[in-house]
Amino acid sequence: xxxxxxxxxxxxxxxxxxxxxxxxxxxxxxxxxxxxxxxxxxxxxxxxxxxxxxxxxxxxxxxxxxxxxxxxxxxxxxxxxxxxxxxxxxxxxxxxxxxxxxxxxxxxxxxxxxxxxxxxxxxxxxxxxxxxxxxxxxxxxxxxxxxxxxxxxxxxxxxxxxxxxxxxxxxxxxxxxxxxxxxxxxxxxxxxxxxxxxxxxxxxxxxxxxxxxxxxxxxxxxxxxxxxxxxxxxxxxxxxxxxxxxxxxxxxxxxxxxxxxxxxxxxxxxxxxxxxxx
Amino acid sequence: xxxxxxxxxxxxxxxxxxxxxxxxxxxxxxxxxxxxxxxxxxxxxxxxxxxxxxxxxxxxxxxxxxxxxxxxxxxxxxxxxxxxxxxxxxxxxxxxxxxxxxxxxxxxxxxxxxxxxxxxxxxxxxxxxxxxxxxxxxxxxxxxxxxxxxxxxxxxxxxxxxxxxxxxxxxxxxxxxxxxxxxxxxxxxxxxxxxxxxxxxxxxxxxxxxxxxxxxxxxxxxxxxxxxxxxxxxxxxxxxxxxxxxxxxxxxxxxxxxxxxxxxxxxxxxxxxxxxxxxxxxxxxxxxxxxxxxxxxxxxxxxxxxxxxxxxxxxxxxxxxxxxxxxxxxxxxxxxxxxxxxxxxxxxxxxxxxxxxxxxxxxxxxxxxxxxxxxxxxxxxxxxxxxxxxxxxxxxxxxxxxxxxxxxxxxxxxxxxxxxxxxxxxxxxxxxxxxxxxxxxxxxxxxxxxxxxxxxxxxxxxxxxxxxxxxxxxxxxxxxxxxxxxxxxxxxxxxxxxxxxxxxxxxxxxxxxxxxxxxxxxxxxxxxxxxxxxxxxxxx
Numbered sequence: 001x002x003x004x005x006x007x008x009x010x011x012x013x014x015x016x017x018x019x020x021x022x023x024x025x026x027x028x029x030x031x032x033x034x035x036x037x038x039x040x041x042x043x044x045x046x047x048x049x050x051x052x053x054x055x056x057x058x059x060x061x062x063x064x065x066x067x068x069x070x071x072x073x074x075x076x077x078x079x080x081x082x083x084x085x086x087x088x089x090x091x092x093x094x095x096x097x098x099x100x101x102x103x104x105x106x107x108x109x110x111x112x113x114x115x116x117x118x119x120x121x122x123x124x125x126x127x128x129x130x131x132x133x134x135x136x137x138x139x140x141x142x143x144x145x146x147x148x149x150x151x152x153x154x155x156x157x158x159x160x161x162x163x164x165x166x167x168x169x170x171x172x173x174x175x176x177x178x179x180x181x182x183x184x185x186x187x188x189x190x191x192x193x194x195x196x197x198x199x200x201x202x203x204x205x206x207x208x209x210x211x212x213x214x215x216x217x218x219x220x221x222x223x224x225x226x227x228x229x230x231x232x233x234x235x236x237x238x239x240x241x242x243x244x245x246x247x248x249x250x251x252x253x254x255x256x257x258x259x260x261x262x263x264x265x266x267x268x269x270x271x272x273x274x275x276x277x278x
Numbered sequence: 279x280x281x282x283x284x285x286x287x288x289x290x291x292x293x294x295x296x297x298x299x300x301x302x303x304x305x306x307x308x309x310x311x312x313x314x315x316x317x318x319x320x321x322x323x324x325x326x327x328x329x330x331x332x333x334x335x336x337x338x339x340x341x342x343x344x345x346x347x348x349x350x351x352x353x354x355x356x357x358x359x360x361x362x363x364x365x366x367x368x369x370x371x372x373x374x375x376x377x378x379x380x381x382x383x384x385x386x387x388x389x390x391x392x393x394x395x396x397x398x399x400x401x402x403x404x405x406x407x408x409x410x411x412x413x414x415x416x417x418x419x420x421x422x423x424x425x426x427x428x429x430x431x432x433x434x435x436x437x438x439x440x441x442x443x444x445x446x447x448x449x450x451x452x453x454x455x456x457x458x459x460x461x462x463x464x465x466x467x468x469x470x471x472x473x474x475x476x477x478x479x480x481x482x483x484x485x486x487x488x489x490x491x492x493x494x495x496x497x498x499x500x501x502x503x504x505x506x507x508x509x510x511x512x513x514x515x516x517x518x519x520x521x522x523x524x525x526x527x528x529x530x531x532x533x534x535x536x537x538x539x540x541x542x543x544x545x546x547x548x549x550x551x552x553x554x555x556x557x558x559x560x561x562x563x564x565x566x567x568x569x570x571x572x573x574x575x576x577x578x579x580x581x582x583x584x585x586x587x588x589x590x591x592x593x594x595x596x597x598x599x600x601x602x603x604x605x606x607x608x609x610x611x612x613x614x615x616x617x618x619x620x621x622x623x624x625x626x627x628x629x630x631x632x633x634x635x636x637x638x639x640x641x642x643x644x645x646x647x648x649x650x651x652x653x654x655x656x657x658x659x660x661x662x663x664x665x666x667x668x669x670x671x672x673x674x675x676x677x678x679x680x681x682x683x684x685x686x687x688x689x690x691x692x693x694x695x696x697x698x699x700x701x702x703x704x705x706x707x708x709x710x711x712x713x714x715x716x717x718x719x720x721x722x723x724x725x726x727x728x729x730x731x732x733x734x735x736x737x738x739x740x741x742x743x744x745x746x747x748x749x750x751x752x753x754x755x756x757x758x759x760x761x762x763x764x765x766x767x768x769x770x771x772x773x774x775x776x777x778x779x780x781x782x783x784x785x786x787x788x789x790x791x792x793x794x795x796x797x798x799x800x801x802x803x804x805x806x807x808x809x810x811x812x813x814x815x816x817x818x
Contacts, residue, residue, distance in 0.1 A: 167655035168665075170615055171714075175669030175721060176642040185668075189659045270659070 006268040013264020019257035023250075027075035034068035038224040042068075049242050058242045060233065069224050070246055076225040078254065080141055080210045081203040087145035089199060092152025093188075099153070100160025101183055111157070114150045122147040126209060130218045137220045140213060144206045155198055159191040193266045200262035204255035211251075226250050284311035285456050285488040286335065287351045293330055296342035304330040304343055305512040312456065317482055317489040319499045319520070321535075322509035323736035324707075328492050330512075332458045334358065335490075336375055337365035352456070371401050374449030376442070378461040383445055384433040390417070390444050391429035397451040416447040421477060438601075439470035443477065450481065457482070460492045467600035467763065472807035475501050494736060496539050497766070497810030500524055508532045538741040539766065539810070555588035556757050557612070557725055562586070562621035562631075564607055564781075581607040582618065583781040589725070594751065594758040596772030596789070598765055598804070604781035609727045609761045613647045614638060626724065643673055646718040650730035652710035656702035662688070662713055663698030669720045680720075687716040691746060708739035712746065719750070727759045732767060744771055765808055769793055777801050 008014055036042075041063040042055075049058040049066075057066040099110040117125075126143045133139035163169060164187065172186045211227020213219055219228050226247040233243030288311070293304040305327040312318040322328040333339050335350055335357055350357040352373070357365070369375070377383040385393060394413035398404050404412065410429070417425035420443040422436075433441055442462060449457055459478065463471040479502050482489050491502060499506055503520040508529065516529040527533045564582040581604045589595045599605040610616040612623060614630060623631040625644060633641055646669075649655035656665055666687055667680035675683070685695035691712040702710055711731065718726050728747070732740045748771060750756055762768050768775055768789075775792040777785045777800065785798045796802045 167649040167651055168657040171647065171649065171655055171717065172657075172668065174613055174615070174642055174645075174647055175672055175717075176639045177668065177672040178639065181672065185660075186657055190657070 003268055007264045010264040010267045012260045013267070016257040016260025016264065019253055020261055023074055023078065023254055023257070026071050027078060030068075030071035030075065034065070034071055036068070038068040038072040039064060046236075046240050048240075057246050058240070060229070060243050061236055061240070066229070066243065066246055069229050070226070070250055072224045073226045073229060073247065074250065076137065076220075076223045077207050077210065077227065077251070080137065080144065080225070081206045081254070081258075084141045084144035084148070084206045085199055085202045087141065088149040088152055088202060089195070091145065092149035093156050093195065095149075096153035096156025096158075097160055097183055097188065100157035101164055101179070101187065103161070107157070110153075114153050117147070118150045123209070123212065126213060127216065127218060130213060135213075135218045135220055137223065140210055140218075140220060143213075144209050147209075148202055148205065152195070152198060152202075155194055156191060159194060160187055163187045163190055189269075192269055196262045196266050197259075200255070200258040203258050204251070207251055207254065284313045285352065286312040286490065288331055288335075288348070289351065290348035291331060291334065291345065291350060292347040293327075293334060293339070293343050294346045301512065303346075303512050305509075307348070308509070308512075308514050309348075310507045310514065310517055312488045312490050314455070314488050315482075315486045316504040317479070317491050317502050319491045319493060319503035319506045320509060321493055321496065321499055321506060323494055323535075323738060325511075326509045327512035328494075328509045329460055332375075332460055332490060332492055335456075335458060336369060336373065337362065367401075370397055370449075370454070371452045372454050372456065374452070374454035374457045376445050376449050376457070376459045376462045378464050384441060386433055388432070389429070390431050390433065390436070394429075394444070394448050394451055397448050401452060403452070412451070413447075416451060417444070419481070420444070420447045420450075421473075422447075437470075438466050439474060442466060442470075442474050446474075446477065446481070450485070453485065454487065456488045456490065458490045458492070461494070462491075463498065464494070468765065468807040468809075469600065469803060471498075471809065472501075475809065478502065495809060496524075496536055496737070497808065500810035508535070535737060538737040553590050556591040556593075556626055557589040557759070558622075558624045559588070559612070560586050560622045560624075562608070562611060562623065563619045564604075564611060564616060565619055580781050582611065585621070585778075585781075585783055587776055587783065587786060589757060589759060591724075591757050592751075592755045593774065594756075594760055594772045596760045596762060596768035596775045597778060598762055598768050598775060599778035600763060600804075602780070603778040605761050605763075605778050606729055607781075608778070609647070609729045609759060612725075612759060613645050613727050614642070615647075640673075643669065643721040644723055645725045645727065646721055646723040648711070648714050648718050648726060648728040648731040651734055652707045652714060653734075655714050656710055658702060660702075661698065662700055662702060662705075665702070665713065666698075666717045666720050669717065673721065683720065684716070687719055688713070690719070690750075691716045706739075708735055708743060711735060711739075711743050715743075715746065715750070719754070725757045725759065727761065729761045730763065731760075733762065733764065740767070747771060765793075765804060777804065 042065050043052065043059045043063050045059055045061050045063040047055055047059040049056060051058065055065055055067070057070065060066055060069070095110055095114065099107040126147045129143035129146060130139050133142070169182060169186050172182050207227060210219065210225060211230050214225060214228035215231030215234070219225060229247040230244045233240065237244055289309050291308045292306050295302060295304050308331055310318065320328045320331070330343070334345060335352070337357065337360065345358050352368070391410060391413045394416060395406070395409035398409045398412065414425055414429055417428055422428045422440055422443050428436065428440070433444070436444065462478070463474050466474060475498065478489065481487070493499060499520065506518060506520050506523040507514055508516040508523065508531065510531050516523055516527065516532045523532060524536070527536055562582050562585040566579045566581055585608060587595070597605045597608060607616060611618045614633070618631050621631065622629055628641070630641070630645070663681055663684045666684035667677070670680040670683060671677060681698065685698055688697045689695055693709060693712055702713070705713065732743050735743060744767065747758070751758060760768065760772055772789050774788045775786065776783055777792065777798070779800055785792060785796065785801045792801060793805065796805060
């Protein structure tokens, strides 16, 4: 069975993929549907959805079009979520793998290093990092990645510790495979399921973290993001629910889609299809 | 009550499996009785449905399995018609149950006495003082040494056999009329198994209970059964008294099962002059130390204590012993998955115990291993072909050639070359063990260590795999270090035997010497504990 056929067996994954594609399409179509800057004031403020033709999602406190913001914001939010998660995985997975596989002193050293990051409150560290590096998409992505890799390292380490004594790993060691091959080909593929699940949740956290940074005025001043929109709307949530509702729904759908796709990927990558789904 | 009136009577029981299972019914039109004062053995291989009927009796059917026909009559009541609450009243009070794994069946954080008292509490019997007294009496009855201490012990402080005794005490607490024992001795060592079997027989006679005993082992059947019910694919194939079934099996499946039991036919000792040894182990020592913490002292376990032996090319040496005897550690030291603390291990001249790092990695191909658990020893994400070819590939053989070799090996172990592109989960346990053997052979090793290689398999499959090993031994003149807890298996395949206990070698010699003229008391004890020995002797 082909990879996609296996992926498609999971109905939820298809739905997730569809939502994700729709969001990506939204991001790509934004410059054509709303060629003007989403920061431009176009109507009077606090227009409720559907109140005026052409402004289906209403306007915000400054009279900016919410629909335009949502579409332009899709790109930034997705980018920050995905890139920062990838960077976090790139740091966390190798670190956790090495620590878990070798154990002993190497494990001790790497885990103390990880704990050093874990003891500093995430958000505080992210603020400091962005403030030092000047707010920009790059610095935000980096800051989010740096605060979010420790759980990945911990998870991968735990998985490696339990898998390295499995009989098939010992068999691989017995036939003379190198440590590198054993880590990459024997153990890592078997840790994918929890990593994928964690990663899809991390994308969500990253999007939210970015929104919190934006709320404090540490977002990239040149780009509109969902996080910024929610942050800016928090103070008027009782007068204008739609300002936080639509970006909120957008984040929710994105996260849900990523989770579903993650699960589908896991199924497709896992040759044992006979999984209990009841 | 009439002595022969059935306590439990199963009539035409049919249990449907959920859609998508490998067959439609877990059990089909199964009928048998369990009478007062008898031990009814239900025998079958895994997947035969032998445990399902017992689960139906206890009202513990797995989700998705439902009865579609028949009835289970206990004291005139149809158990299938009861609801959960009524079932709970019966469980423990009138029907007791013992499970296979005594460690997981006991609560690890609760003292033994409290767990037994809990049984009384669940049925609202006695005051708490009386419960403790009863618990103590029960522990005494099941023969736990120092019951007054054991009552305050946690499960992990007891041995496997003692834990099983506690389980039996709990099952007997409320004096049930029917005791269901589901593979109660499978996880135990032979000597412990013999003791537990005797205890069950003894208690059954003393209390006149009916016992439904589920097992896969015909040896155990010969030991305890009054009547036997043989099951296969969810159907009863033979039903009769123990004597009839064991001595005069009518159905061919029963006959096949009985023949598949590794018997005590000991291979003739071949050439007596021993060539230069292939493997020479001298004064091997290994101590496991658990790292002590701030508040706990470091613990030491002496797994290997001054072990020395030799293995000649083309010879099969069996290492037998009970769990904790250090036999597996020895095997792992020989393949260098563990590093011995001291002593030497030389393989046709090279000192294998001194190798390190890259050098060790290159030499590893000379000794290979067949693992115990066919389910854990193959990477679930790798195709079978790659699993076998990875060894040659790691040693520099080009991929195409390695894959071709893998096909040939699969052919050799009787799986057919088409297996290369399939994943391990598509194979049964016995087939996976064949894949494991092919993998071990792929590197043309000088020595193969088989660690409990057939222990996890059903008897008939076990016989096939042993046959395959025997055949390969002839064809490829393999040298084999065969580690097993099962003396019957060792008798069948080994040229010479090493008996281990507490990390030491107790006795070593040719298979004939060890089995027919054991010198040490421990060896005799092990041999006497083999279930079904009396029966076999009678048949011979």
